[in-house]
Amino acid sequence: MKRVSSRSKIADQVFLVATGLCASSPILFLLVITGIVVVQSIPSIRLMGWDFLTSVTWNMGSTYGAMTVKNGVPVPAGASYGALPFIVGTLASSVIALLIAVPISLLTAMILAYRVRGVVKSALSIVVELLAGIPSVVIGLWGIVVLAPWVSSSLGPLLTHVGWVIPFFSGPVGTGMGLLTSGLVLALMVVPIITATTRDLLEQVPILYREGGIALGMTSWEVVRLICLPYIKEGMIGAVALGWGRAMGETMAVLMVSGSAINYLPQNLYSPISTMAAVIADQLDSAMTDASHMAVHALSELALVLLVLTLLTNLVARLLVNRSRGTRRAGMGVKAG
Amino acid sequence: MTIRSQMRKWKSNLGWGVAWFGTALVLFGLFHLLWTVLSKGITSFRWDMLTTVTHGVAGGLQNAILGTFELILISTVIAAPLGILGGVYVSEFAHTKVASVIRFLTEVLSGVPSIVIGYFGYLLMVLNWGWGFSALAGGIALTIIMLPYILRTTESSLQQVPLAQREGAWALGMTRFQAISRVVWRPAAGGIATGVLMAVAIGMGETAPLLYTAGWSSLNPTWHLTGHQVGYLTYVVWTYIEQPYPEAHALAYSAAFLLLVIILVIHLVVRILVKRATVAAK
Numbered sequence: 001m002k003r004v005s006s007r008s009k010i011a012d013q014v015f016l017v018a019t020g021l022c023a024s025s026p027i028l029f030l031l032v033i034t035g036i037v038v039v040q041s042i043p044s045i046r047l048m049g050w051d052f053l054t055s056v057t058w059n060m061g062s063t064y065g066a067m068t069v070k071n072g073v074p075v076p077a078g079a080s081y082g083a084l085p086f087i088v089g090t091l092a093s094s095v096i097a098l099l100i101a102v103p104i105s106l107l108t109a110m111i112l113a114y115r116v117r118g119v120v121k122s123a124l125s126i127v128v129e130l131l132a133g134i135p136s137v138v139i140g141l142w143g144i145v146v147l148a149p150w151v152s153s154s155l156g157p158l159l160t161h162v163g164w165v166i167p168f169f170s171g172p173v174g175t176g177m178g179l180l181t182s183g184l185v186l187a188l189m190v191v192p193i194i195t196a197t198t199r200d201l202l203e204q205v206p207i208l209y210r211e212g213g214i215a216l217g218m219t220s221w222e223v224v225r226l227i228c229l230p231y232i233k234e235g236m237i238g239a240v241a242l243g244w245g246r247a248m249g250e251t252m253a254v255l256m257v258s259g260s261a262i263n264y265l266p267q268n269l270y271s272p273i274s275t276m277a278a279v280i281a282d283q284l285d286s287a288m289t290d291a292s293h294m295a296v297h298a299l300s301e302l303a304l305v306l307l308v309l310t311l312l313t314n315l316v317a318r319l320l321v322n323r324s325r326g327t328r329r330a331g332m333g334v335k336a337g
Numbered sequence: 338m339t340i341r342s343q344m345r346k347w348k349s350n351l352g353w354g355v356a357w358f359g360t361a362l363v364l365f366g367l368f369h370l371l372w373t374v375l376s377k378g379i380t381s382f383r384w385d386m387l388t389t390v391t392h393g394v395a396g397g398l399q400n401a402i403l404g405t406f407e408l409i410l411i412s413t414v415i416a417a418p419l420g421i422l423g424g425v426y427v428s429e430f431a432h433t434k435v436a437s438v439i440r441f442l443t444e445v446l447s448g449v450p451s452i453v454i455g456y457f458g459y460l461l462m463v464l465n466w467g468w469g470f471s472a473l474a475g476g477i478a479l480t481i482i483m484l485p486y487i488l489r490t491t492e493s494s495l496q497q498v499p500l501a502q503r504e505g506a507w508a509l510g511m512t513r514f515q516a517i518s519r520v521v522w523r524p525a526a527g528g529i530a531t532g533v534l535m536a537v538a539i540g541m542g543e544t545a546p547l548l549y550t551a552g553w554s555s556l557n558p559t560w561h562l563t564g565h566q567v568g569y570l571t572y573v574v575w576t577y578i579e580q581p582y583p584e585a586h587a588l589a590y591s592a593a594f595l596l597l598v599i600i601l602v603i604h605l606v607v608r609i610l611v612k613r614a615t616v617a618a619k
Contacts (some may be wrong), residue, residue: 014514019426026443027604107359135542137574221349249450277452314448
């Protein structure tokens with residue numbers, strides 16, 4: 001028997017420690033990101049307090065005038081940071097995206113899981129994956145060149161006809177750069193996420209359950225509606241939350257088609273908006289001109305709000321999706337039995 | 338046949354019809370997008386864009402292409418070892434509880450919005466550490482984006498290696514390190530390479546983390562890691578499409594076209610790798 005030399009034992013220990021350090025790096029990054037963003041937000045939190053979440057005005061103040069002291073923080077005269085329009089813009093555009101994307105993704109996932117086989121199935125799956133891999137600036141480019149003109153000339157005028165039922169749908173359509181186009185672009189970006197997750201969940205529904213449904217004389221549609229969808233309900237909610245997190249955090253595509261509104265709450269479906277992520281990207285140049293650095297801190301607080309929102313949705317989503325993956329094993333047992 | 342069962346059949350057909358319509362809508366959106374960008378890209382792309390740098394709103398893309406490669410190189414050099422070794426730890430060494438915690442937090446990290454990662458890079462590296470807009474700051478921001486994908490794919494491809502292979506290696510008297518470095522990694526290599534390639538594709542398409550860290554330069558990148566701004570392709574797409582000049586639009590379309598072609602090629606290579614791996618497994 002060959003004995004393990006002490007050198008290879010040491011190598012083993014070194015390897016264990018090295019891999020352990022590498023494995024902890026994502027946690028380290030997560031902690032450092034949160035820490036830095038929180039620390040840098042403190043001046044802005046002291047300046048604005050809760051008004052940050054409820055005020056409409058985002059104004060760096062007069063950068064040429066003298067500094068004034070407000071709430072114990074020196075800032076240019078007239079500085080006020082209110083993020084309400086951006087929070088509203090983020091929530092509104094992502095909810096519109098979900099309203100469009102969730103039904104479409106569910107239906108596509110049903111087709112992918114139950115209606116196609118073999119080559120067609122793998123081709124369709126590849127196509128959906130490809131959609132997830134397209135850079136967001138390229139989707140934004142398509143949004144500017146194709147989608148916004150289409151919304152402005154066709155879809156918008158069509159939707160204004162229902163304006164007498166839902167007042168939010170009426171009003172001038174404008175250039176097409178706004179809430180609706182942002183929602184559509186975001187929908188295109190979250191469809192692959194929700195579709196892929198839901199398809200995986202649908203494929204895990206035990207075949208016995210579906211066969212049971214068919215044996216009862218259900219149509220294939222009723223099997224999906226009454227057996228498969230209830231079975232994956234929890235995971236499906238997780239998949240939607242996952243898409244929501246992505247939609248709220250998406251920057252470039254929205255920045256390109258949102259119309260970059262500031263100090264302005266959306267009045268109708270076609271209003272220009274701005275999301276938190278887009279504002280952070282958009283306000284860089286102006287933030288750097290502020291001698292008091294308050295604009296930098298305010299953007300940091302905006303990043304903090306965004307981080308908290310997306311972390312919450314992601315936590316809920318992962319817990320739900322992972323839990324229903326756990327029940328899969330129980331389901332496999334049924335299948336084997 | 339009763340009316341009721343006819344109704345149910347009809348409803349079933351209607352339901353699946355709507356489902357097919359939804360699928361067609363997704364496919365239509367994707368292909369319209371691809372067609373728009375590729376056709377506009379081909380007509381505005383010129384080969385000399387590869388060899389000239391950007392001048393004002395016109396010129397070429399050499400600086401952006403080289404800058405993208407530099408950023409990807411830096412981020413891959415950092416993210417690949419971190420992710421692969423981390424994946425090895427999660428799959429081979431960690432206790433079930435620890436592994437699930439790391440897995441969970443890695444998934445959470447991949448859900449952090451890319452603009453937040455970029456802004457974090459700006460606050461810490463650009464301002465606090467005084468690196469300025471630089472290749473290293475941009476590369477590290479991209480690292481944070483790429484790391485979760487590499488770690489996760491490494492871990493899941495190692496998990497697919499049968500336990501018997503490890504047991505065989507241990508039975509030969511190998512330490513765990515020897516078993517992993519000589520035996521276990523081989524069947525997983527294809528999967529790991531796939532993960533790294535996909536991460537590269539993701540990193541190439543990112544803009545938001547670079548806005549605040551890499552800046553923009555119309556000169557070719559130098560090997561100065563800090564203090565010098567670098568250009569990259571996605572920036573060209575974003576800023577030049579909003580300029581009112583046709584030359585600027587041509588640059589934006591060409592940059593989008595190049596990005597899309599590179600990413601499509603990476604996807605193709607990944608497909609081939611995966612197919613080969615599954616054929617070999619059979």
